Amino acid sequence: MLRPSFVWLILGFTFLLPAGAANLTDGWRDPSPNFLQNAYIVELYTPDALQSIAGLGTRVLTSPHDVLYKRLEERGIEYSIRSVFDDAAFLGVSLQLTSSLYVQSLASIHDIKSLYPVQLWQRPSPQNVQVLAGTSGADCPPDGMSALQMIGVDKLHAQGYLGKGVTVCVIDTGVDYSHPYLGSGFGPGHKVAFGYDFVGDSFNGSNTPHPDPDPLDQCAGHGTHVAGIIGANPGNPYGFSGVAYESTLGAYRIFGCTGTTPDDIIIAALLRANKDKCNVLNLSLGSRSGWSSAPSAVVASRIADMGKIVSISAGNDGSYGPWDASNPATGLNVISVASVQNTRILVQNLTVVGAAHGPIFYWGLDPLNLPQPDYPYDTPLSIYALSTNTSVVGDGCSPLPDSTPNLNGKVVLVRRGQCLFTTKLANIAAKGGNVTLIYDNIVETLWSPPVAPYIATIISPSDGEFLVKQFAAGIDIKVVFHKGGISSTTPSLDGGLVSSFTSYGPTNDMFFKPAVAAPGGNIISTYPVALGSYAINSGTSMAAPMVSGASALLFEKLGTTRSVARRARKLFETTALAIPSDKTGSSPLQTLAQQGAGLINVYNALSYGTTLTPGELLLNDTAHFSGTKILNLRNEGKRRQSYTLSHVPAGTINTIRGDGFQPVLGPIPLTTDYANVTIIPSSISLSPGATAKILVIVDPPKTGVHTLFPVYSGFIQVRGSLGEDLHSSYLGLNANSFDLKVIDSTSYYFGYRLPALWDSKGKVQAPGQAYALQGNDAPTLVYRLAAGTAALYVDLVSANTTFAPSIMKRDGVFEREWWPPGNVLPAAGKVAIVGRLSAFYYRPRNVDASYQSGGYNLVPITSRFANSTQIPKGNYKVLVRALKITGNPKEESSYESWLSTPFAVV
Incomplete structure (x- = not known):
């Protein structure tokens, strides 16, 4: 969805390099471990496009690749070729430079269309993997075609x-x-x-x-x-x-x-x-x-x-x-x-002994591998519930009391929630418990929890609550794990x-x-x-x-x-089917931000005689709102058909928490802050081959809180008299994307406000601290991105630089709240920087996971700038600037900025 100030982002899909634009990538460097050092993908112009660029001289007679190699040789750039791309979909080459010193020179080559750092991608990782152990009998699932x-x-x-x-x-x-x-x-x-x-x-x-x-x-x-x-x-x-x-x-x-x-x-x-x-x-x-x-x-x-x-x-x-x-x-x-x-899902069955109750299911192809001889198969095993309160919060999250009996040989019941599974299981193991049933506190869904190296599985809330109540009533309730398992499929509750x-x-x-x-x-x-x-x-x-x-x-x-x-x-x-958010039918449909247009039905797609275009109605945010749309409804069948049109809203999601910085974690709650939609006409009849234009006017929800950045969505449904149901999907943001806070300036993770400079010991540096920039004697910038940014710059500026960054501080201590200053940084290019430390492009927001990969970013400050020139001795501050979403990269007011406390290089 193009926005006028955002065209430069779409054209190059990274940073665009038109002729003479070397300053855009000046000193580009990314120390992140998920990028290969000094490796770049270079996209080249086609010969015709290269010829049309003004100021490039006479007609290009050699291939774009040969032109590039010549330019590299002229500049003395040392490189090796990783891959050559010669296809209508992508013309270019992947290069391995011998030094970051050559990046700026590479970026200055006129014949380059775009330049991308080479990113490392993690291998695909399914959520659960269970290998089938047998091909007959109990291990053989009876239904493989449900999907x-x-x-x-x-x-x-x-x-x-x-x-x-x-x-x-x-x-x-x-x-x-x-x-x-x-x-x-x-x-x-x-x-x-x-x-x-x-x-x-x-x-x-x-x-x-x-x-x-x-x-x-x-x-x-x-x-x-x-x-x-x-x-x-x-x-x-x-x-x-x-x-x-x-x-x-x-x-x-x-x-x-x-x-x-x-x-x-x-x-x-x-x-x-x-x-x-x-x-x-x-x-x-x-x-x-x-x-x-x-x-x-x-x-x-x-x-x-x-x-x-x-x-x-x-x-x-x-x-x-x-x-x-x-x-x-x-x-x-x-x-x-x-x-x-x-x-349908594959499950294992537990038999209940001591009370009238059907089998208890847990997700799995094979039975739990019980530790022998303390947990014999085909033998009733006693239950022990950590709490008789089935609404307990944080069950098992703290060390168990001294009054807890030896749990060896007992099957322990614990409620899910509040802490890691492994924390609960470690506390249980400390009292001798080796087999645990975790009853869910959210939904009846069965799934495989991350419990290694402990032996545990998930059972449903209703089954868990039944066992707990029997235990609380003093009934000698027991369960039996069957050797070899009793495997079956059951309708999946989700x-x-x-x-x-x-x-x-x-x-x-x-x-x-x-x-x-x-x-x-x-x-x-x-x-x-x-x-x-x-x-x-x-x-x-x-x-x-x-x-x-x-x-x-x-x-x-x-x-x-x-x-x-x-x-x-x-x-x-x-022709997809709208997906609910639960099985009750009383809750809103799942947000289209997660379900898309719904569950495909390829039979409908290929058998319907009616077509509806477009499939997506992109409404944008409130600052770039596009709420008036035209749908084209066509009867390509052989019979006349009447249609009724209606609005079917999906749940709205508030995407940012009340602090303005942290994303709402999934599964995201749904609200009924729906859009208001007018459809003209609301009914129509079409002969075979006829087409009608449908006017759709969408007004954003009147309720909701803009600062929570609500994403609303839904369907324009078309129901035909011959049983053909179609819909076009819409999605919008009931807020201005530009207002999303990019740089996290809270103390949410570290107990002190971010960004920050760490000293050589990982502590927040004292103002005026001196470094030799050798070995560990150097500061490190730590920051988090609360929202994605298309461009982030980390620069050194003089210690006497004076301006009002958008993220404020007082006496070296960050305040609890931040606010936009009355005045902003001067226009781009007028901020006097001593040198660039790093530049990052098209970065995702950080995840909500403190002290884990992706939870925050580190930029070590070495003895050299990004272009490999030496950082001279002197007094400096670190300036961080991040482009706001939909911001104009040429306007400094479109950037959030932060200025560090001063430090010295000696």
């Missing part, structure tokens, strides 16, 4: 649409194509017909890759699970099949057995898949961002625009709250996919709801992410033979291939044309 039934695939299979003639390419950890239900081979004639390994087994992100033509994975498993969701053959022991099991698969391995991968390898895989004429590309990977800025997102978006369908997982960071859309799913033309819980782990959007620039949802919670699929052959995983990684498979069915029926590819997201969005 496909949720999205209408079973109906298309019955009509003979199985993906034949469509190629779907998996960019992931590789695929174990030796699996009997993935074709038992590789190459022409096999299910996995082509692909490439860009890395090799031993690659971990920091060493040398060893590419080869064979994308076999027998050590990771993620890509094999994804491939099975798309294309696993039916007839396997667990009764499931891929969504498009007659499609042809391509496999592109970009991760080794361990570690990370750089995004220049992701780009190489995207371009290779595009060159290999893949119809559908699946990327079940991502990185927290909030911006459409990663080069892989840019390339994926361009490939989608060229006529491919690109399906990408929306991210598994829902617990971190809003404004956290994941790259590369933030690509403007790709399909970002949220996860919905499967309607089946059909958005998975709580799904990342929340929208993007910082108010784009609609995620786009749609698909089943991703508790999905059974193939796994490398050496690792067990079959597994159940959860994650948006599992939802994306559902959409990829559905896209193959769409291509099979409608044809693999560019026009079909560019219609795919709209078709999936407008």
Whole structure:
């Protein structure tokens, strides 16, 4: 969604480098460990574009790459080539510089279109992984097709649409194509017909890759699970099949057995898949961002625009709250996919002895591995409840009292909440308890909690409360764990709801992410033979291939044309099913910032004779509000149809807490502060082939608190007389994005106000402290971002610099509140800086996790500026400036700023 002052951000998708713009990247350096030092992706102009740039001299006769190499040689830049990109979707090269000294010189080259630092991406990590232990009897789940039934695939299979003639390419950890239900081979004639390994087994992100033509994975498993969701053959022991099991698969391995991968390898895989004429590309990977800025997102978006369908997982960071859309799913033309819980789950059964009660379920393919001989199987084990109050807060969070009996041999009951699971279990273990049942305090959902190295599992609130009440009444209540387990499937109590782990959007620039949802919670699929052959995983990684498979069915029926590819997201969005926030039906629909346009139904998408465009109505924020929209409703069927139109609101989410700095953590509560919508006309009848324009006027909610930055959303629903229900989705911010506070100036985490300078001992430095800038004798800047920023600068200024930064302090002690000053910094470029320490672009906000990776940022101050020149002796302050969302990068008033206490370099 372009805003006039924001165009420079969209054009380059990072910092744009037009001719003579070296100052924009002057001294660019990023000490963060998730970037490769001195490695850069360079995008080049095409020959025609290069020729059109004024002042570049005579006609360019050589290739853009050769021109770049010549410029590098002219400047004496020492480098090696990591990758060469020569594709219509991306023309450029990835370079490894021998020194940061060359960055400024590299950025000054006129022939460069854009410059990106090379980022390291974490390998995909599903929320739960359970490998199936057997293929018959109790271990064999009786229903493997529920996820496909949720999205209408079973109906298309019955009509003979199985993906034949469509190629779907998996960019992931590789695929174990030796699996009997993935074709038992590789190459022409096999299910996995082509692909490439860009890395090799031993690659971990920091060493040398060893590419080869064979994308076999027998050590990771993620890509094999994804491939099975798309294309696993039916007839396997667990009764499931891929969504498009007659499609042809391509496999592109970009991760080794361990570690990370750089995004220049992701780009190489995207371009290779595009060159290999893949119809559908699946990327079940991502990185927290909030911006459409990663080069892989840019390339994926361009490939989608060229006529491919690109399906990408929306991210598994829902617990971190809003404004956290994941790259590369933030690509403007790709399909970002949220996860919905499967309607059925695999469970183990406990038998209750001593009271009339049915079996108690806990999530799992296998029974708990009880410590023997103290906890024998098939034997009633006594219960001990830590508290007889089923509303207790912080149950087990403190050391247990001395009156607690020896818990060895007893099954301990503890209520979830208030502290880490492992804290509760450590306190229980201190009293001898070795097996624990944790009853949930939120929902009846069963799931696998992070309890290692302890033995524990989650049971439902109702089952837990029943056991506690029996224990409190003095009844000798016991439970039995059965050897070998009693496995079954049961309707999932949160089946059909958005998975709580799904990342929340929208993007910082108010784009609609995620786009749609698909089943991703508790999905059974193939796994490398050496690792067990079959597994159940959860994650948006599992939802994306559902959409990829559905896209193959769409291509099979409608044809693999560019026009079909560019219609795919709209078709999936407008025929999706709105997702509730709970099973009661009394609560608001889930916010579209997490569900997107809803749960896809590919059968509806391909069978409806009515179309509705656009699929997304982007309303923006209050300062850039665009509330008047036109919908195009067309009857492409063979019968006349009447339609009624109505407004269906979804829950509004307050995204920022009352302190103005901390995001609301997920799952985010919903409010009924709905928008007011006028639809003209509210009913219409269309003959076959007829089109009508529908006027939609959206007014932001009249209630709510702007300083909590409410995101409101909902649907314009169209209900046809022939049973065709469609909708167009809207989303807006009932506040001004510019007012989002970017730099966290609270004491929320550290007990003192941020930002701050730490001395060599990690303490807040005293004003005037002196440093040699050698070894540990140097200060470190610590800061947090409460919101994303497109540009953040860290500079040294003279100690006698005087101006009023936007984050105020008094006598070196930060006050509890901050306020905008009456006067602001002078215009950009007029602040006298001694030198740049660091510059960062398109940074996500920090997560709400103190003292953990991503919770805060450190910038060590070394003896040199970012351009490698020496910092002279003298008295300085550190100036931090962060561009506010929608701010004009050329206006200093668009930046938040902070000025440190003075220090000396001696």
